[in-house]
Structures are given as structure tokens and as C-alpha cells.
Amino acid sequence: MNQRPNNQLFDAYFTAxxxxxxxxxxxxxxxMLDFEAxxxxxxxxxxxxxxxxVASIEAACQARHYDFAALGEAIATAGNSAIPLVKAxxxxxxxxxxxxxxxxxxxxxxxxxxxxxxxxxxxRALELIESDLAQLGETLATxxxxxxxxxxxxxxxxxxxxxxxxxxxxxxxxxxVTRSRQRLRELKPRLLVLQFGGxxxxxxxxxxxxxxxxxxxxxxLQLTLPEQPWHTQRDRLVEFGAVLGLIAGSLGKFGRDISxxxxxxxxxxxxxxxxxxxxxxxxxxxxxxxxxxVLIGAATRVPGLLSTLFSAxxxxxxxxxxxxxxEWETLPEICCLVSGSLQQALLLADGLEVxxxxxxxxxxxxxxxxxxxxxxxxxxxxxxxDTAHHLLEHCCKRAVAxxxxxxxxxxxxxxxxxxLSDAELDQLLDPAHYLGQAHTWVERAVAEHFALTA
Numbered sequence: 001m002n003q004r005p006n007n008q009l010f011d012a013y014f015t016a017x018x019x020x021x022x023x024x025x026x027x028x029x030x031x032m033l034d035f036e037a038x039x040x041x042x043x044x045x046x047x048x049x050x051x052x053x054v055a056s057i058e059a060a061c062q063a064r065h066y067d068f069a070a071l072g073e074a075i076a077t078a079g080n081s082a083i084p085l086v087k088a089x090x091x092x093x094x095x096x097x098x099x100x101x102x103x104x105x106x107x108x109x110x111x112x113x114x115x116x117x118x119x120x121x122x123x124r125a126l127e128l129i130e131s132d133l134a135q136l137g138e139t140l141a142t143x144x145x146x147x148x149x150x151x152x153x154x155x156x157x158x159x160x161x162x163x164x165x166x167x168x169x170x171x172x173x174x175x176x177v178t179r180s181r182q183r184l185r186e187l188k189p190r191l192l193v194l195q196f197g198g199x200x201x202x203x204x205x206x207x208x209x210x211x212x213x214x215x216x217x218x219x220x221l222q223l224t225l226p227e228q229p230w231h232t233q234r235d236r237l238v239e240f241g242a243v244l245g246l247i248a249g250s251l252g253k254f255g256r257d258i259s260x261x262x263x264x265x266x267x268x269x270x271x272x273x274x275x276x277x278x279x280x281x282x283x284x285x286x287x288x289x290x291x292x293x294v295l296i297g298a299a300t301r302v303p304g305l306l307s308t309l310f311s312a313x314x315x316x317x318x319x320x321x322x323x324x325x326x327e328w329e330t331l332p333e334i335c336c337l338v339s340g341s342l343q344q345a346l347l348l349a350d351g352l353e354v355x356x357x358x359x360x361x362x363x364x365x366x367x368x369x370x371x372x373x374x375x376x377x378x379x380x381x382x383x384x385x386d387t388a389h390h391l392l393e394h395c396c397k398r399a400v401a402x403x404x405x406x407x408x409x410x411x412x413x414x415x416x417x418x419x420l421s422d423a424e425l426d427q428l429l430d431p432a433h434y435l436g437q438a439h440t441w442v443e444r445a446v447a448e449h450f451a452l453t454a
Contacts, residue, residue: 013294013340014294014297014298014336014337014340015336015337015339015340016128016132016336016339016340016342016343018128018339019125019128019335019336019339019340020336020339022121022124022125022128022332022335023121023125023332023335023336025068025072026063026064026068027121028081028117028121029063029066029068029071029081029085030062030063031117031118031120031121032081032082032085032113032114032117033061033062033063033085033089034061034117034120034221035108035112035113035116035117035120035221036057036061036086036089036104036105036113037057037058037061038217038220038221039105039106039107039108039213039217039220040053040054040057040058040103040104041054041058041216041220042213042216042217042219042220043103043106043107043209043213043216045216046209046212046213046216047209048106048107048206048209048213049103049106050103052099052100053097053099053100053103054100056093056096056097056100057093057100057103057104059096060089060092060093060096061089065092066085066088066092067088070084070088071084071085071088074087079325080110080111080114080325081114082110082111082113082114083110085113086104086105086110086113089104089105090104090105106205106206107198107203107205107206107210107213108196108198109197109198109199111195111197111231111319111324112195112196112197112198112229114328115195115230115231116194116195116196116221116223118237118331119191119192119193119194119195119223120221120223121332122191122192122237122240122331122335123192123223125335125339126184126188126191126192126240128339129184129244129247129335129338129339129342130181130184130185132339132342132343132346133177133180133181133184133247133342134181134453135346136177136342136345136346136349137174137177137178137181137449137452137453138449138453139346139349139350140170140171140173140174140177140349140449141174141445141446141449141450143167143170143349143352144167144168144170144171144174144442144445144446145167145442145446146167147165147166147167147170147354148165148167148168148438148439148442149165149167149432149435149438149439150165150166150167150354150356150359151163151164151165151359151360151363151431151432151435152164152165152166152169152268152359152362152363153359153362153363153365153370154370155260160362160363160365160366160369160370161370162370162371162373162374162434163363163370163371163431163434163435164435164438165435165438165439165442166269166354166356166359167438167439167442168435168438168441168442169257170442171441171442171444171445171446172441172445173250173253173254173257173349174445174446174449175445175448176250176253176254177250177449178445178448178449178452180243180246180247180250181452182452183243183246184243185452187239187240187243189224190236190239191236191237191239191240192223192224193223193224193225193226193230193236194214194217194218194221194223194224194225194226195229195230195231196214196217196218196225196229197228197229197231198210200318200319201228201229201231201318203229231315231318231319231320232315232316232317232318232319232320232324233315234309234312234313234315234324234327235313237309237327237331238309238310238313240331241305241306241309241330241331241334242306242309244302244306244334244335244338245302245303245306245334247338247341247342248298248299248302248303248334248337248338248341249299249302249303251295251298251299251338251341251342251345252295252296252298252299252300252341253299254292254295254345254348254349255289255291255292255293255294255295255296255299255341255344255345255348256292256295256296258271258289258291258292258295258348259289259292259293259296262287262289262292266358266362267355267358268354268355268358268359268362269352269353269354269355270287270352270353270354270355271289271290271291271292271347271348271351271352271353272347272348272350272351272352272353273287273353291344291345291347291348292344292348294340294341294344295341295344295345295348298337298338298340298341299341301337302334302337302338305330305333305334305337306334308326308327308330309327309330309331309334311323311326312324312326312327312330360431363431367399367403367404367405367406368399368405368406368407368429369396369399369400369406370431371406371428371429371430371431371434372392372395372396372406373434374428374429374433374434375392375406375410375416375420375425375428375429376388376389376392378420378424378428379391379392379416379419379420382419383415383419391413391415391416395409395410395413395416406429407425407426407429410425410429411425
């Protein structure tokens with residue numbers, strides 16, 4: 001059967017294809033059918049239904065047998081996707097095995113089908129995200145070492161501060177990726193659990209066989225059986241969404257930094273070039289940060305979606321009206337946006353184009369002022385902190401007023417030259433000698449990445 005048409009114009013830009021496959025109509029339907037097939041196997045294992053019925057049920061649990069457009073129309077009346085799907089499944093089975101049809105969906109409720117199907121989808125989504133994060137971490141670790149000693153201007157409040165290194169900046173991006181991988185690893189046991197409670201969570205319809213069936217079903221789906229059904233306890237899903245929100249935000253920081261470094265006035269680091277990438281419809285010279293735009297866009301959109309998940313948490317009693325429904329497209333969309341952001345981040349990280357010469361030239365835009373702190377600290381040890389601070393402040397003002405390099409002004413100042421030699425001043429005004437613990441931060445971030453990967 002044909003899948004219902006999706007709005008695909010922007011999919012290739014904002015969403016990874018593999019993730020869209022997980023959450024397309026076919027992916028959603030197949031996950032629910034996987035639950036129904038596993039339920040039949042579990043109930044046959046404990047003797048509730050005959051083993052002879054399982055093959056017919058499994059054969060019908062293939063998404064290709066179903067008309068997604070018809071299901072979509074039926075959902076508008078039924079109120080969820082499981083009700084029309086189970087009906088269609090029963091008809092599909094009955095066409096070949098009337099006896100087997102009576103054992104379909106036995107003891108389950110619609111939300112069991114939908115939530116457990118969602119968890120199966122999220123397991124695949126989690127695998128994709130973890131794989132991309134691990135690859136991104138590996139690339140960033142390599143790039144951090146490559147540029148561990150490459151100085152560039154640190155910027156605070158968008159103004160030049162003291163020098164940092166590009167490797168240190170990349171290590172900052174890497175650290176955020178590592179922490180996200182840790183969070184996903186920690187939440188996985190809480191997320192990948194079965195939803196199976198029947199009409200209102202008691203599994204009363206299955207009598208004494210309820211727990212054996214629940215355990216068998218969890219085994220069939222390779223999920224954990226939680227302490228109880230979670231029909232209206234949505235913290236597991238919201239926790240996952242929140243971690244995805246953190247990932248989106250961290251990648252947005254990566255994209256924001258790249259876009260600022262690509263600005264014409266900076267021109268220090270660039271996205272990888274490709275034919276037709278980042279052009280303008282009217283300006284042939286443009287090289288726009290189109291990959292960074294995806295990272296920033298996802299970081300902007302995901303918090304709003306995440307707020308929907310949080311808002312939908314206080315669900316009524318044992319089955320929610322409307323709040324559960326608000327989740328259905330929200331968490332999948334978050335997964336899709338994060339997947340697209342990761343795809344672009346991988347391209348950016350792997351193909352970074354760096355202009356170290358421009359970085360050095362930009363560091364000197366203020367004619368040595370960014371290293372005033374370095375001189376002040378050394379001078380303070382010889383003449384006192386207040387005296388040194390006021391002296392350097394005076395010299396900096398002179399350098400700006402006279403449009404001279406700070407090194408030249410300091411060389412003309414008797415109170416400075418009485419304490420610092422020409423060689424000392426030259427070294428203090430060299431950005432490469434004022435990088436502090438930049439190398440250590442890179443080393444530590446890379447070590448944490450490899451410790452998690454091992």
C-alpha cells in the first residue's frame with residue numbers, strides 16, 4: 001500500500017534520512033505490528049493461545065499489507081492509531097485463518113500498542129543518535145589535537161579577550177558531546193521498557209497468566225519489564241526528550257561559533273566548501289554557513305517542542321485526554337531535528353577549513369592590547385598590583401590614542417623598562433606564550449572521550 005504523502009521539501013536539510021525512516025508512517029505502523037506479533041508469541045509461550053495461531057498473526061504483521069491513507073482517515077474517528085490498525089490486522093488475519101483472528105490483541109489496550117511501538121522506534125533512534133555522537137566525538141578529538149597550539153582571539157561579550165587556541169575551543173564542543181553520550185547511556189535502561197497494562201493498567205483480562213505473559217512479551221521485544229505500566233507516567237519519554245534538547249543546544253553552540261568565525265570580519269574558520277553550497281541567489285561572492293544554520297535552527301526549535309512534552313506530563317488518572325495525544329508527533333520530531341543537526345555537525349567537524357594566518361592577524365588587530373593582562377601580572381610581582389594595573393591602563397589608553405602598538409608604548413615607558421627587558425616584553429606580547437592551560441584542557445577533553453569510547 002502507498003504511504004501517505006509527507007511534507008518532504010525540507011527533510012533532506014533538517015532531518016537524517018535514516019531517522020525519518022524510523023518515524024515515517026511505515027515505521028510507526030511496523031513498530032505497532034511488531035508489538036502485536038510479539039504479544040501472540042508471548043501468549044503462545046505461556047499457553048494462553050494455541051501455537052498454531054502465531055504464524056498467521058505474524059504473517060499479517062507486515063506494514064506493507066496496510067493502506068496508510070485509510071488508517072489516517074480512520075484515526076480521525078477512532079482517536080488513536082492502534083484502534084483502526086488492530087481492526088485492519090484482524091481482517092487481514094481472518095482472510096486466511098479465521099481461528100487465529102480471535103487471538104489477536106488479547107489482553108492489551110491501544111496505548112500498550114502505541115507506547116511499546118514508540119519505544120521500539122526510540123530504540124532505533126537512540127542507536128542512530130549514539131552512533132553519530134560517537135563519530136562526532138572522534139572527529140572533534142582529532143581536530144582538537146590538530147589545532148591544540150593554534151592561537152586565536154578569545155572573545156568575551158563578542159569583543160577580543162585574551163588568546164585561546166582553536167584546539168581548546170574544539171575541545172569545548174567535544175566535552176559537550178561526551179556528556180551527552182554519558183547521559184544517553186545512563187537513561188537507556190529507564191527508557192527501553194515495555195508498556196503493557198491492559199485497559200487500566202491491571203492486566204485483569206489475563207488473570208493469573210498476566211505476569212508470565214508480560215515477562216515473555218518483554219523478552220520477545222528485548223525490552224525491560226518495568227515495575228508497573230506507565231500509561232500516564234511520562235517521565236521516561238520526557239527525560240529522553242530533555243537530553244535530546246541538551247544535544248540540540250550543544251550542537252547549536254557549535255554552529256553559532258562556526259558562523260561567527262566565518263563572518264567576513266573574522267574569516268578564521270569555515271565550513272567545508274562544496275559545489276553550490278552556501279551561495280546566494282543574487283550575490284556571487286557569498287559563502288553562507290548553511291550547515292551551521294541547521295544546528296542553530298534545531299537548537300531554536302527543539303526547546304519549544306520539549307516544552308510540549310513537559311506540559312503534557314500531568315496526565316489524568318490511568319489514560320489521558322489530549323495530553324497523551326500532544327506527544328505523538330512531538331518526540332519523533334525532536335528526534336528528527338537532532339538527527340539532522342548531527343548530520344550537519346559531522347560534515348562541519350570533518351571538513352573544517354582553518355586560516356591560522358588570519359587568526360594571527362586578527363589577534364594583532366588591537367595592536368597588543370589583548371596581552372595587556374600578561375604584562376600586568378608579571379609587572380605586579382615587581383611593583384605591586386595597583387601600580388601595575390594603573391600603569392598598564394595608562395599605556396593602553398596611550399596606545400589607542402596614538403594608534404601605536406602596545407609593545408612600542410611599553411618600550412617608551414621608563415617605569416616599565418626599568419622592570420622588564422626587551423626580551424621579556426617581546427615574550428609577554430607573543431600570543432603563543434600566553435595560552436595558559438589550553439593544552440591541558442584539550443588533553444583532558446580528549447581523554448574523557450576515549451575513556452567513554454573504550
